[in-house]
Amino acid sequence: MKTTLIKNGLVCFEDGVHRSDIFIQNGKFINADTDIKADEIIDAAGLYVLPGMIDIHTHLDDSIGKYYLADTYKSGSEIAILNGITTLFTFITQGKNESLNQAIEKAKLKSNGNSYCDLMWHLTPTSFDENTWKEIYDFIKKGFKTFKFYTTYENAGIYTSYETLEMIFEKLKNKNLTFLIHCEDNNIIKEEARKNIDFTKAFAHTLLRPKEAEITAIKKLIGIAKKHKVKLHIVHVSTPEGAELINEARKEIVITCETAPHYLFLSDEYLKKENGYRWICSPPIRDEKNMFELKNKAREGYFNIYATDHCAFLKKDKDEELKTTKPDIRNIPNGLAGIGALSHLIFKLYSDNFNDAIFELSRRLSANPAKITGIYPQKGVIRNGSDADLVILNSNCNERNIKSSLSDVYETYPGFKTKLSFKNVFVRGEKIVENDLIVAKEICGKSLI
Numbered sequence: 001m002k003t004t005l006i007k008n009g010l011v012c013f014e015d016g017v018h019r020s021d022i023f024i025q026n027g028k029f030i031n032a033d034t035d036i037k038a039d040e041i042i043d044a045a046g047l048y049v050l051p052g053m054i055d056i057h058t059h060l061d062d063s064i065g066k067y068y069l070a071d072t073y074k075s076g077s078e079i080a081i082l083n084g085i086t087t088l089f090t091f092i093t094q095g096k097n098e099s100l101n102q103a104i105e106k107a108k109l110k111s112n113g114n115s116y117c118d119l120m121w122h123l124t125p126t127s128f129d130e131n132t133w134k135e136i137y138d139f140i141k142k143g144f145k146t147f148k149f150y151t152t153y154e155n156a157g158i159y160t161s162y163e164t165l166e167m168i169f170e171k172l173k174n175k176n177l178t179f180l181i182h183c184e185d186n187n188i189i190k191e192e193a194r195k196n197i198d199f200t201k202a203f204a205h206t207l208l209r210p211k212e213a214e215i216t217a218i219k220k221l222i223g224i225a226k227k228h229k230v231k232l233h234i235v236h237v238s239t240p241e242g243a244e245l246i247n248e249a250r251k252e253i254v255i256t257c258e259t260a261p262h263y264l265f266l267s268d269e270y271l272k273k274e275n276g277y278r279w280i281c282s283p284p285i286r287d288e289k290n291m292f293e294l295k296n297k298a299r300e301g302y303f304n305i306y307a308t309d310h311c312a313f314l315k316k317d318k319d320e321e322l323k324t325t326k327p328d329i330r331n332i333p334n335g336l337a338g339i340g341a342l343s344h345l346i347f348k349l350y351s352d353n354f355n356d357a358i359f360e361l362s363r364r365l366s367a368n369p370a371k372i373t374g375i376y377p378q379k380g381v382i383r384n385g386s387d388a389d390l391v392i393l394n395s396n397c398n399e400r401n402i403k404s405s406l407s408d409v410y411e412t413y414p415g416f417k418t419k420l421s422f423k424n425v426f427v428r429g430e431k432i433v434e435n436d437l438i439v440a441k442e443i444c445g446k447s448l449i
Contacts, residue, residue: 001026002039004429009044009392010355012051012362013382017355022049024388027429031384044392047423050362051382052086052389054369055342056122057180057235057258057307059335060090061110065156067333070312070407077115077445079340079406082436085365086389086427087379087448088117088339091148093124096157100125100135108447115445116432118389120375122148122180126158128168140175143449145374147172148180148235151217152189152282159186162220169228178231178256178372183217183242184209184283199328202276206268206284208330211239214283218242222249229253233372236309238263238283240293243302256304256372261345262336262412264298267291277329278318278410281311281336298349305368306346311335312409336412337404344402344418347395354395375448388429397421 004024011020023030023038030036060076062069071079080088092107094100100123111119123144125132149160149168160168169179189209197204218234222245225232234257237243246257262281267288270279279285297303313333321331346365350357370380377386402416425433432440 002429003036004040004042005038006042006044006049006390006392009047009049010358011049011382012358014367017048017359022382022390024390024426024429027388029382029384029386029388042392042424044423048358048393048395049382050084050358050391050393051366051380052391052425052427053084053343053361053365054087054089054373054380055080055085055307055310055339056089056305056369056373057260057309058088058090058339059309059311060088061107062091062093064311064333064335067313067317070314070317070337070409071310071339071405073111073114073119074443075405075407076310076339077117078438079403081116081425081427081432082422082438083340084343084391084393084422084425085339086117086391086425087120087375088115089120089122089146089373091124092121093158094126094132096126100132100139104139111447113443116427116438116440116443117445118379118427118448119445120373120448122146124148124150124158128164133171136172140172140177145176146178146180146233148182150182151221152182152184152186152213154186162224165221166224166228169224169230173228173230178233178374180233180235181221182235183221184213185216185220188213188216199330200326202271202273202280202329203268205280205329206271206286209282209284211241211286211290214239215241215245218245222246222253222255225249225253225255231255233257235307236260236263236283237303238286238294239290240297243294243297247302257302258305258307259294259298259303260307260309261338261341264291264295264349265345265413265416277322277332279336279412280329280332280334281309282334295349303364305364305372306342307369308338308342309335310338310405312337312405312407314408315410318410337409338412340404340406341402341413341416344420345413345416347420348418358393358395378448388426390424390426391422392424394421394423395419
C-alpha cells in the first residue's frame with residue numbers, strides 16, 4: 001500500500017489556505033501522522049496544493065448536428081489533466097429513435113479506458129413516453145443525479161417547452177435531483193430570425209440571440225422552480241441581468257449558476273472580425289459593457305462555479321460553411337474550446353491577490369462543482385477519506401500561451417498568456433502529471449457511476 005507525502009505546501013482547505021503536509025494512501029487522503037512512513041515524498045515548498053478541479057460542462061466525443069466534436073474523451077481529458085482538472089462532466093443526450101439506455105451504453109463504451117480524468121454525465125431525455133420514464137426512474141436509482149434541458153434548439157430536436165419542464169419537475173421533484181437548464185427563450189429567437197438580419201456576417205449571431213432571450217427564459221424557469229420546489233442550476237449565464245435574477249431568487253429557492261470564461265474575457269468585437277465566425281457560440285459573447293459588468297458580478301460572488309461549455313469543432317468544420325456561395329452563419333457549428341483555459345483564466349480573474357485567487361479556484365472549480373453535482377465530499381475537497389485528486393501548482397512560472405484544446409481547433413483565446421504551471425496532478429492518488437507533462441503509464445480515469 002503506497003503512501004505519498006506532500007510536504008511544506010500552501011494547502012487549500014475548505015476554510016482557507018494553510019501551510020500543511022498531506023498524506024495519500026490507497027487513493028484517499030488520510031490524516032497526517034508523523035509516524036507514517038511515506039514511500040514517496042514531494043516537497044511543495046513555495047507551491048500551492050489544491051483539490052483536483054472539476055469542469056461540469058463539457059461536450060466530448062459526440063455528434064452535434066452533422067459534425068462530430070473535435071475532442072474525444074481521450075483528447076479532452078488530456079488537456080484537462082494537464083491543466084489541473086481531474087473530473088469531467090459531459091452529456092448523454094437521447095437521440096431520435098434511441099432509448100435512454102442505449103444512449104448511456106454508447107457513451108460509456110466510448111469513454112471506457114479512454115479518459116485521464118474521472119467522468120460523470122448529465123442526462124438529457126428527449127422523449128417522455130412510458131418506456132423512457134421507466135428508464136429515467138431506473139437510472140436515478142443507479143446514481144444519476146443531474147439532468148440537462150434546453151429551452152431552445154428546436155431544429156436540433158433537444159428543445160423542451162416550459163410546459164414540458166413543468167411536467168418533468170412535478171414528476172421528479174422529490175428525487176433530490178439538480179436540473180441544469182440552458183436558458184434562451186425559443187420564441188424570442190424565432191421572432192428575431194424573421195427580422196432583416198444579414199446572416200452572412202458573424203455579428204448577426206448576437207442579433208439572433210439577444211440578451212432578452214436569456215433573461216426571459218431565466219425569469220420563467222425561476223417561476224416554475226418556485227412552484228415545484230426543485231433545484232436549478234442555470235448554465236453559462238451571459239448577462240448581468242440574468243445573474244441578478246438568480247441571485248434574488250436564492251432567497252426563495254435552491255438555485256445555482258455558472259458562467260464561462262469566454263463571457264468574462266471576450267467581447268463581441270471578436271465577432272466583428274473577418275474571421276469572427278470562429279467565435280460563434282450560444283449564448284453569444286456580448287458587448288464590452290456587458291463583459292465588464294459580468295466580470296464585476298463574478299468578483300462579487302454571483303456565480304457559484306465556472307465551467308467551460310467546451311464544445312470544440314475542427315477547423316475544417318468551422319470553415320466549411322464559408323466555402324459555400326452564400327454562407328449562412330446559422331449553419332456554422334456552434335461552440336468554443338475552453339477546457340485548457342479554465343484554471344488559467346479564473347486565476348487571472350482573481351489575481352489581484354494570489355492567496356485569494358488560489359482559494360477561489362479551490363472553491364469555485366472544486367468544492368462547489370462537487371456539491372452542485374452530488375459528488376461531494378468524494379470529490380472537490382482535501383479531507384480525510386476523500387479521493388486523493390490533487391493539484392500542485394506554481395503560480396509564477398515563465399509566461400506561456402494558453403491552449404484550450406490539443407485538437408486541430410481554432411484557439412478561443414489567441415494571445416492570452418499564463419504563468420501557471422502544474423508540478424503534479426494526481427487522480428485518486430495516481431500521479432498523472434509531472435512538470436506539465438503526462439507521466440502516467442496507463443490511462444486510469446473511471447466512471448463515477
